[in-house]
Amino acid sequence: MPALLEARQVQLGDAVKTGVAAGIVAVFVSAIGMVQRFDGRIIFASLTFSYVMLIAIFAGLGYRAAQPPARLEGYEAPKAGARNVLAGLIAGTAGGVLLALFILLAGTANLRPIFPNISPELIEILGFGREPPMGAILAALAAVALGLLGGAFQLVPSRLKKAIAGTLFWVILFALLRGVLAPVTRGLGITSLTDLLYEREGLSIAGLVAVAVVVFSSYFFLAGRVRAARSGLGRLPENRRRIVLLAGVAVVVLVLGALPQVVGVFLSEVLSAAGIFLLMALGLNIVVGFAGLLDLGYVAFFAVGAYTMAVLTSPISPRFTPELTFWAALPFVILAAAVAGLMVGTPVLRMRGDYLAIVTLGFGEIARLLFLSDWLEPTFGAARGIRRIPDIALGPIVMKGPQDYYYAILLFVVLAAYVSWALQESRIGRAWMAMREDESVAEAMGVNIVAAKLWAFVIGAIIASFGGALFATRIGSVFPQTFSVVVSVTILVLVIVGGLASIPGVMLGALALVALPELLREFEQYRFLIYGALLIFMMLKRPEGLIPSRRRMRELHEDEVEQDAWLKAEAAKQEAN
Amino acid sequence: MAETVEAKGPRRIQLPVLDSFLWLIRLAAVFAVVWGAYFSISSGRLSGAQWKDLVIFGLSQGSVYALIALGYTMVYGVLRFINFAHGEVFMSGAMVAFFVARGLSRTAMWTDQVFLSLLLVMLASAATSTMIAVLLERIAYRPLRGKPRLIPFITAIGASFFLQYAIAGLFGFGFKSFPQVPALSGSFFFAGFRVLKTQSVVIVAAVMMMVGLYLFVEKTRTGKAMRAVAEDQEIARLMGINVDRTISIVFAVGGAMAGAAGFLYLLVFQQVFFLTGFLPGIKAFTAAVVGGIGNIPGAMIGGLLLGGIESIGPSLVLTGLGIPSAHQLKDVVAFLALVMILIFKPSGVLGERVAEDRA
Numbered sequence: 001m002p003a004l005l006e007a008r009q010v011q012l013g014d015a016v017k018t019g020v021a022a023g024i025v026a027v028f029v030s031a032i033g034m035v036q037r038f039d040g041r042i043i044f045a046s047l048t049f050s051y052v053m054l055i056a057i058f059a060g061l062g063y064r065a066a067q068p069p070a071r072l073e074g075y076e077a078p079k080a081g082a083r084n085v086l087a088g089l090i091a092g093t094a095g096g097v098l099l100a101l102f103i104l105l106a107g108t109a110n111l112r113p114i115f116p117n118i119s120p121e122l123i124e125i126l127g128f129g130r131e132p133p134m135g136a137i138l139a140a141l142a143a144v145a146l147g148l149l150g151g152a153f154q155l156v157p158s159r160l161k162k163a164i165a166g167t168l169f170w171v172i173l174f175a176l177l178r179g180v181l182a183p184v185t186r187g188l189g190i191t192s193l194t195d196l197l198y199e200r201e202g203l204s205i206a207g208l209v210a211v212a213v214v215v216f217s218s219y220f221f222l223a224g225r226v227r228a229a230r231s232g233l234g235r236l237p238e239n240r241r242r243i244v245l246l247a248g249v250a251v252v253v254l255v256l257g258a259l260p261q262v263v264g265v266f267l268s269e270v271l272s273a274a275g276i277f278l279l280m281a282l283g284l285n286i287v288v289g290f291a292g293l294l295d296l297g298y299v300a301f302f303a304v305g306a307y308t309m310a311v312l313t314s315p316i317s318p319r320f321t322p323e324l325t326f327w328a329a330l331p332f333v334i335l336a337a338a339v340a341g342l343m344v345g346t347p348v349l350r351m352r353g354d355y356l357a358i359v360t361l362g363f364g365e366i367a368r369l370l371f372l373s374d375w376l377e378p379t380f381g382a383a384r385g386i387r388r389i390p391d392i393a394l395g396p397i398v399m400k401g402p403q404d405y406y407y408a409i410l411l412f413v414v415l416a417a418y419v420s421w422a423l424q425e426s427r428i429g430r431a432w433m434a435m436r437e438d439e440s441v442a443e444a445m446g447v448n449i450v451a452a453k454l455w456a457f458v459i460g461a462i463i464a465s466f467g468g469a470l471f472a473t474r475i476g477s478v479f480p481q482t483f484s485v486v487v488s489v490t491i492l493v494l495v496i497v498g499g500l501a502s503i504p505g506v507m508l509g510a511l512a513l514v515a516l517p518e519l520l521r522e523f524e525q526y527r528f529l530i531y532g533a534l535l536i537f538m539m540l541k542r543p544e545g546l547i548p549s550r551r552r553m554r555e556l557h558e559d560e561v562e563q564d565a566w567l568k569a570e571a572a573k574q575e576a577n
Numbered sequence: 578m579a580e581t582v583e584a585k586g587p588r589r590i591q592l593p594v595l596d597s598f599l600w601l602i603r604l605a606a607v608f609a610v611v612w613g614a615y616f617s618i619s620s621g622r623l624s625g626a627q628w629k630d631l632v633i634f635g636l637s638q639g640s641v642y643a644l645i646a647l648g649y650t651m652v653y654g655v656l657r658f659i660n661f662a663h664g665e666v667f668m669s670g671a672m673v674a675f676f677v678a679r680g681l682s683r684t685a686m687w688t689d690q691v692f693l694s695l696l697l698v699m700l701a702s703a704a705t706s707t708m709i710a711v712l713l714e715r716i717a718y719r720p721l722r723g724k725p726r727l728i729p730f731i732t733a734i735g736a737s738f739f740l741q742y743a744i745a746g747l748f749g750f751g752f753k754s755f756p757q758v759p760a761l762s763g764s765f766f767f768a769g770f771r772v773l774k775t776q777s778v779v780i781v782a783a784v785m786m787m788v789g790l791y792l793f794v795e796k797t798r799t800g801k802a803m804r805a806v807a808e809d810q811e812i813a814r815l816m817g818i819n820v821d822r823t824i825s826i827v828f829a830v831g832g833a834m835a836g837a838a839g840f841l842y843l844l845v846f847q848q849v850f851f852l853t854g855f856l857p858g859i860k861a862f863t864a865a866v867v868g869g870i871g872n873i874p875g876a877m878i879g880g881l882l883l884g885g886i887e888s889i890g891p892s893l894v895l896t897g898l899g900i901p902s903a904h905q906l907k908d909v910v911a912f913l914a915l916v917m918i919l920i921f922k923p924s925g926v927l928g929e930r931v932a933e934d935r936a
Contacts, residue, residue, distance in 0.1 A: 032747055347602065351919065358659065
């Protein structure tokens with residue numbers, strides 16, 4: 001067999017490194033207080049979410065340590081065997097030793113004046129309730145066992161592996177989402193289901209078994225059928241397929257329409273918050289995803305929308321007296337946003353990607369600082385903001401409360417999604433994509449770069465201003481401190497994690513990253529930490545996002561395809577010799 | 578830059594419109610500056626001594642920016658990449674400096690051996706920042722080398738957020754106040770300017786470090802390797818230079834400068850919290866661009882210039898234009914400077930030392 005194609009074995013030295021990484025991660029999540037904060041969330045019996053997190057760290061990295069080196073096209077797959085399990089064991093040992101040392105150190109020296117989160121309670125959780133020497137040993141042993149388990153998981157056949165991992169994921173998700181399921185079952189009148197699935201805290205035994213069985217079996221029964229159904233749909237004649245698609249859309253609309261009545265006030269509130277972010281993410285997706293213009297000051301347009309709405313409708317806004325209704329003010333919001341979009345877009349027309357990002361960031365901060373300043377206080381109220389923004393009224397119906405607002409937000413989200421979808425394949429959409437791939441080439445092919453860039457900025461700005469207007473009326477007030485760069489980055493995270501230029505991806509991103517932390521309050525404090533880590537992780541491992549857009553994926557992996565082709569050719573050459 | 582090449586086709590019609598718009602902004606800016614300066618000087622609201630104080634404050638703040646800017650400019654020079662998380666590298670150093678100083682201030686050393694203890698604090702700060710910068714490069718940036726340029730940039734944004742909230746999680750969200758240094762309280766007169774003792778320490782230390790860095794890059798073998806890698810990575814590799822190691826050193830040196838800046842920042846501003854890195858980071862980047870990115874002496878000049886603009890600008894221009902409480906708009910001035918310089922002179926005062934864009 002040619003040397004190039006020989007199977008590459010897992011390296012035990014690397015396993016030590018992975019184990020140390022696991023130990024560092026475990027110490028880090030302990031020291032920033034995650035472990036202690038998540039200890040209140042019970043998954044099943046006495047298993048809390050903090051233990052789930054620690055188990056995931058050690059078992060996951062044990063699995064990773066036992067993973068054979070990346071296999072390129074043309075390589076032989078090495079057989080998984082005792083060596084892999086050993087690698088997991090080594091990683092677990094290295095990580096466990098580190099964690100034990102941390103427990104011993106924290107148990108003897110008082111680190112609290114510097115690290116406020118390293119408390120006696122934390123040491124107790126890490127050491128399974130025992131005092132440091134014993135607790136440290138127990139923790140280390142647990143880490144070793146978990147590393148071994150992770151390593152052994154490499155030996156499981158891949159289909160079963162997927163099913164087991166999926167089952168664990170869904171079981172934990174179900175346990176965490178008790179707060180979502182309870183109001184839903186109440187709304188549907190089947191509270192007995194929640195009573196069956198959950199105990200006072202965490203899943204019940206019946207719930208655990210039921211969720212596990214359903215998920216596990218669906219991995220085996222559904223896997224092939226979904227694909228078969230999809231390809232079956234593809235084979236249908238054009239008009240029949242359209243009917244099926246329309247039926248699908250109708251079902252989605254029905255579900256979305258009935259949602260607030262079913263889920264109740266609290267969840268409607270969460271959905272509304274996520275909806276506003278989703279709206280803005282759809283807008284930013286046009287700017288960053290379609291046109292490839294990295295805008296870090298997107299919050300400026302959100303602020304322009306919110307403040308325009310506030311000044312025009314609030315009875316106590318200082319400058320403008322004839323108070324308008326929401327709908328009458330909307331054209332002015334659009335106008336203001338378009339002007340703002342042109343103001344930001346025109347000067348940056350000739351800028352390169354990263355410079356453009358920094359300049360737009362500057363514009364975003366300038367907008368916030370101006371809204372905050374005493375200079376413009378007569379119009380925008382400086383730090384006091386503008387209050388008493390009236391609710392949206394539709395004829396005689398006044399929208400009050402989160403359930404009504406859900407519909408208003410849904411309306412705009414559907415509009416933005418439709419606009420994105422329609423623009424994607426339009427002339428301007430194709431111009432954007434050409435520009436994103438290579439500006440000079442696109443220009444040489446006759447794409448009007450100036451118009452394409454300005455349109456992207458203006459359309460993005462208008463969608464963000466809708467978000468701002470809805471935000472202002474929903475809260476009833478605007479304050480300048482809301483509009484910081486954190487909002488811009490949050491929206492960017494939603495777009496990137498979901499998948500740049502992919503509309504379903506953006507929707508998933510908004511649901512998972514805005515709605516979930518709203519539901520799980522203990523995550524709130526770590527939200528931006530997780531966002532940052534996610535951005536890094538996505539860029540390193542999956543730059544195309546969770547649900548990638550097909551064209552974007554091809555752009556990002558061009559070089560890999562070339563590399564694989566080269567390797568294959570090279571292997572073939574050797575074979576011939 | 579490819580963008581400035583004269584375009585053919587439909588753009589020919591639009592360019593004059595765009596150009597005249599940009600000229601309009603330029604004229605308006607110049608007019609506003611002249612108008613504002615004329616009125617505030619003629620009104621005589623601030624005395625000569627007060628202007629001088631502002632200049633010295635601007636210099637001390639500017640030398641902190643200059644030190645941070647070195648990290649941006651060196652990394653950009655070598656990798657053509659804006660290390661957005663560099664502000665957080667600086668902040669982490671300042672944070673650790675605070676804890677070391679707090680520990681030391683409880684011992685007799687703080688008053689007996691002032692310079693030794695301050696040196697210790699600075700070393701701790703620089704060591705922390707160096708370590709973080711090198712780890713950042715190794716974990717987050719190195720695997721992405723050669724990818725489309727926005728990918729490492731987005732990673733850097735993520736790293737910036739991650740570092741901010743990791744520091745907040747580790748050390749708490751609150752403001753940390755640097756202990757008083759008794760030996761550095763008070764001021765003295767120098768050439769007619771009143772200088773606070775802390776300010777003099779900051780300026781002298783910063784200038785010394787920048788001169789040291791300049792000599793390091795220009796005179797040593799490692800410095801030569803850095804310049805070679807900045808010129809052309811492939812050729813440098815063929816010449817037997819270890820490119821990965823050289824890039825690590827670039828990050829390390831930039832991190833050390835940022836860490837030292839973190840300590841000096843604490844001397845001037847006395848406070849640090851987890852978001853401290855954001856504004857100085859952006860301003861230092863502006864300084865790097867003002868001086869011409871990739872250009873080490875440029876970063877020093879840009880830093881001092883920006884510090885001066887930010888310190889004097891609000892009182893000189895904005896007050897003259899009749900804007901109330903202009904000091905609130907200090908950051909707006911800095912951001913406006915950033916936007917203006919990037920739009921009108923992205924190559925900076927001393928010119929970019931960056932080879933033609935290949936992206």
